[in-house]
Amino acid sequence: MKPTRxxxxxxxxxxxxxxxxxxxxxxxSLLIVTAPHAARTPWWLSLLTxxxxxxxxxxxxxxxxxxxxxxLLGIALTAMFGVWLEYQxxxxxxxxxxxxxxxxxxxxxETRTHRDATIAAYLCYFLIITNLLYxxxxxxxxxxxxxxxxxxxxxxxxxxxxxxxxxxxxxATLLLxxxxxxxxxxxxxxxxVEGPLWGLPQDARAGITGLSDTMSPGNLAQLAQSDATAFxxxxxxxxxxxxxxxWRGPVLWDFDGRTWSMGPTILEDFAPPEGGxxxxxxxxxxxxxxxxxxxxxxxxxxxxxxxxxxxxxxxFARQPVRARLRYNVESVPDPTPSAxxxxxxxxxxxxxxxxxxxxxxxxxxxxxxxSTSDAEILARAIAFVTTEQLVYTLEPPLLGRDSxxxxxxxxxxxxxxxxxxxxxxxxxxxxxxxxxxxxxxxGDLNPVDRIITVRQSDAHAWAEVYLTERGWxxxxxxxxxxPGRIEAGLARSVPEGEPLPLLMRPQLQWLRALRYNWEALTxxxxxxxxxxxxxxxxxxxxxxxxxxxxxxxxTATLFTILGLFTMLLVLWSLRxxxxxxxxxxxxxxxxRKLGARGVARAPHEGPRDYSERAAARLPxxxxxxxxxxxxxxxxRYGRETPAGAIAELRRLVRExxxx
Numbered sequence: 001m002k003p004t005r006x007x008x009x010x011x012x013x014x015x016x017x018x019x020x021x022x023x024x025x026x027x028x029s030l031l032i033v034t035a036p037h038a039a040r041t042p043w044w045l046s047l048l049t050x051x052x053x054x055x056x057x058x059x060x061x062x063x064x065x066x067x068x069x070x071x072l073l074g075i076a077l078t079a080m081f082g083v084w085l086e087y088q089x090x091x092x093x094x095x096x097x098x099x100x101x102x103x104x105x106x107x108x109x110e111t112r113t114h115r116d117a118t119i120a121a122y123l124c125y126f127l128i129i130t131n132l133l134y135x136x137x138x139x140x141x142x143x144x145x146x147x148x149x150x151x152x153x154x155x156x157x158x159x160x161x162x163x164x165x166x167x168x169x170x171x172a173t174l175l176l177x178x179x180x181x182x183x184x185x186x187x188x189x190x191x192x193v194e195g196p197l198w199g200l201p202q203d204a205r206a207g208i209t210g211l212s213d214t215m216s217p218g219n220l221a222q223l224a225q226s227d228a229t230a231f232x233x234x235x236x237x238x239x240x241x242x243x244x245x246x247w248r249g250p251v252l253w254d255f256d257g258r259t260w261s262m263g264p265t266i267l268e269d270f271a272p273p274e275g276g277x278x279x280x281x282x283x284x285x286x287x288x289x290x291x292x293x294x295x296x297x298x299x300x301x302x303x304x305x306x307x308x309x310x311x312x313x314x315x316f317a318r319q320p321v322r323a324r325l326r327y328n329v330e331s332v333p334d335p336t337p338s339a340x341x342x343x344x345x346x347x348x349x350x351x352x353x354x355x356x357x358x359x360x361x362x363x364x365x366x367x368x369x370x371s372t373s374d375a376e377i378l379a380r381a382i383a384f385v386t387t388e389q390l391v392y393t394l395e396p397p398l399l400g401r402d403s404x405x406x407x408x409x410x411x412x413x414x415x416x417x418x419x420x421x422x423x424x425x426x427x428x429x430x431x432x433x434x435x436x437x438x439x440x441x442x443g444d445l446n447p448v449d450r451i452i453t454v455r456q457s458d459a460h461a462w463a464e465v466y467l468t469e470r471g472w473x474x475x476x477x478x479x480x481x482x483p484g485r486i487e488a489g490l491a492r493s494v495p496e497g498e499p500l501p502l503l504m505r506p507q508l509q510w511l512r513a514l515r516y517n518w519e520a521l522t523x524x525x526x527x528x529x530x531x532x533x534x535x536x537x538x539x540x541x542x543x544x545x546x547x548x549x550x551x552x553x554x555t556a557t558l559f560t561i562l563g564l565f566t567m568l569l570v571l572w573s574l575r576x577x578x579x580x581x582x583x584x585x586x587x588x589x590x591x592r593k594l595g596a597r598g599v600a601r602a603p604h605e606g607p608r609d610y611s612e613r614a615a616a617r618l619p620x621x622x623x624x625x626x627x628x629x630x631x632x633x634x635x636r637y638g639r640e641t642p643a644g645a646i647a648e649l650r651r652l653v654r655e656x657x658x659x
Contacts, residue, residue: 018117019161023060025154026120027053027108032147033127034101036140041098042086048079052105072106097130114158124151136530138522152176182565189558191551192534210289211249211438211459215260217399217407220417220438225394226456228287230440231295232523233452235282240297242442244333246462246474247295247454249439251312253348257356258403260421260436263348265316270309272301275336285526286325292316295439295454297331298474304329311345312435326531339471346466349433357404357425364429374432374467378475381426385419385477388412392419392482416478420461423477433466437474448520582646583635590628590653594618597658607632621658628652 018026030053038046052075059066079102080090087095104127107120128144152172153165160168210230212219231247233239252260280297294307294315303309304327308316317325363384371377391413399406404422407414414422420436427434441460443452462476541549546557591601591610599614611629615622631649 017113018060018111020060021165022114022117022154022157022161023056023111025150025157026111026117026124027057029121029124029147029151029154030104030108030127032143032150033124033131034104036131036134036143037097037101040094040134041101042082044082045079045098045102048075049101049105052109056108056111066112067109069110072109076102076106093133097127097133100127100130118155118158121151121155138525148176149173178569182562185558185561185565187532188537188540189554189561191554192532192537210291210456211293213250213252213262213291215252215417215421215436215438215461216258217403217414217418217421218396220415220459220461223456223459228456230289230454230456230458231284231286232526233282233284233443233454234450235280235452237280239282239445239450239452240278240280240333243479244297245442245452246298246460246476247440247443248298248300248313248315248437249293249295250437251310251314251464252436252438253312253351255352255421255425257353257401260424265314266311267308267316268311270303273299273332273335273338276301276332276334278333280331280333281328282331283326283328285523285531286321286327288322288324290320290322292318292320294321294325294327296329297333299332299335300329301332301335302328302330311342324526324530326527326533337470337473339467339469341466341471346433349435349466350428350431352425352428357402357429359402359405359409360422360426361429364426367426368430371430374465375469377427377430377432378465378467378473381423381430382475382477382480384426385423385480388481390414390419390481392416392478416459417461419477419481420463423475424463427463427465435464437462437464441476446516446519448516449523451520451523453519583632583649586646586649586653587632587636590632590656593653593656593658594625607636618658621656624652624656628656 034049055067058064080099083095083098083102084090087098089095090099100123104120104123107116107123111117111120124147128147131140131144149169149172152175153169156168156171156175157163157165211223239245250262252262254261254263279301282297284295286294294304294317296315299313300309300315303315306318307327308318310316367377367380371380388408389412390408392415393413394415396414396418397411399411399418403418404425407418407422424434424436438459438461440454440458441462442458443454445452460478462474462478464472465475466472537554538549541547541554546553587607594614595601597618599617601610605613607629611625615625618625628649631645631652635645635649
């Protein structure tokens with residue numbers, strides 16, 4: 001006799017078939033959490049995953065069979081091979097997340113019971129975290145919060161398949177609200193670590209734009225098309241005017257005929273500059289750029305904690321900036337000049353490659369012969385740049401081998417790197433030590449929160465000339481040729497009709513006003529939430545009395561508070577279990593009121609018999625007593641609850657007067 005296989009119990013919740021409503025909730029959740037990855041995922045894999053979701057909806061709507069396991073296995077292996085071809089690996093942040101997205105579609109194709117659906121929901125929870133590995137902006141946080149509500153509502157629906165969707169949503173919201181205090185405690189007390197959330201070297205440098213340690217013709221012009229934020233600066237006092245906002249970055253010394261580069265950097269013990277009529281104290285929130293340099297107004301009068309200072313005025317972090325960084329700086333725009341400089345650096349600031357730009361070299365030698373001092377050569381160079389009617393443009397033409405000659409005497413059109421490169425070349429050819437300084441100039445003052453936002457489009461390059469009696473002097477050849485670039489900004493300096501970043505276009509004032517409000521909110525989000533680093537955590541703990549809080553004390557405090565939360569929830573749950581429901585409480589009050597008049601309810605006596613006996617013993621309140629009994633029976637044992645029955649029951653018991 002052939003043995004029979006035991007069938008699952010028809011009422012086992014985990015083996016119940018997935019209903020259409022539950023399946024819809026799962027797919028909606030998956031679409032919400034995978035949609036932000038579409039821009040980072042190969043198009044063919046996004047299309048394949050969407051087709052798998054659609055296929056599962058079709059199977060459910062038409063009640064057809066799910067595909068065989070061998071077909072799903074073939075799809076999985078083929079897609080994994082495609083991912084390997086795309087990334088040359090199956091490991092790492094992006095390939096791993098791409099595979100998870102694919103597996104979510106494959107899991108839906110084998111989801112039959114609530115047990116399968118629960119696993120898919122847990123995968124959906126995990127995919128929420130993967131979005132935060134790329135960005136933690138306010139829109140991303142709100143979208144993931146919405147996904148969290150949808151997933152939790154779907155899970156609640158698994159346990160209550162016939163319950164209304166609105167009731168499931170209310171339960172899910174209540175559950176998540178109970179988790180908020182614990183989440184807040186985890187956020188405040190969980191020991192923080194330095195560095196970004198994801199730290200694989202091959203991923204940390206991907207997709208971030210900014211200044212480089214080299215400069216070639218056209219580099220900064222391309223960067224000027226970007227509206228991305230480089231950093232934000234908040235001043236304790238009114239900020240300096242735009243013409244003084246030179247944010248110093250990499251200093252370029254070496255020139256090979258086309259490209260300027262930093263070369264070796266020399267660290268020094270920082271010595272604050274002396275003098276100056278005004279000092280500015282401010283904090284900078286620097287966006288990650290995967291380089292070591294920090295930015296500050298010229299001239300820095302302090303160096304941030306754990307930062308280093310170079311002999312040419314650069315500030316360096318000890319590690320590449322791969323996460324948003326906040327630091328405090330003080331600057332003096334007009335310090336007392338210092339003429340001390342190493343002879344080796346001055347010789348380095350005169351180096352030029354041979355046999356490049358002969359026309360510019362000949363012009364510089366003429367200045368040298370006709371001048372009696374370096375200051376006079378500098379004046380001739382500035383006058384040349386000012387009077388030659390050079391055009392400032394975001395679309396400079398391509399230059400050949402002798403890039404300085406072609407810019408000065410042929411195309412006569414360029415961006416700030418063309419002006420600074422040509423100027424420094426001329427000065428060096430004339431025998432005056434000069435170097436290129438790159439960074440940012442200007443910045444957009446937000447009228448909402450008075451914070452200056454410096455964007456990649458503010459990238460700039462200028463020159464520093466060494467004069468014997470004055471030391472290093474900043475000279476901006478772009479400002480000499482196009483004064484409006486410094487006073488009015490990039491948008492009003494380029495020829496009409498050239499492409500500009502969207503929000504720099506003058507016809508979009510209303511959109512810029514919206515951006516100011518949004519950026520003010522974003523800045524607070526960055527400071528209070530994303531900027532909650534180990535230093536700020538220690539400061540907060542010091543305010544509540546935890547001096548020198550380390551990971552041990554933070555962990556002990558964290559588990560203590562979470563333990564107290566757990567105990568309170570357990571006590572609250574027990575109270576809910578032992579506490580009678582509202583209808584029962586009113587009935588017990590009714591029984592106590594009758595018992596005080598000598599009509600106590602016997603333990604075996606039901607509500608109908610008891611109310612009839614009480615009505616016979618207390619004829620003055622017989623009508624009310626019988627009505628109370630009817631309402632209680634209807635509320636306690638009836639299939640449908642009469643509208644307003646509980647309120648009427650309370651009123652009758654409260655107003656019952658017995659003599």
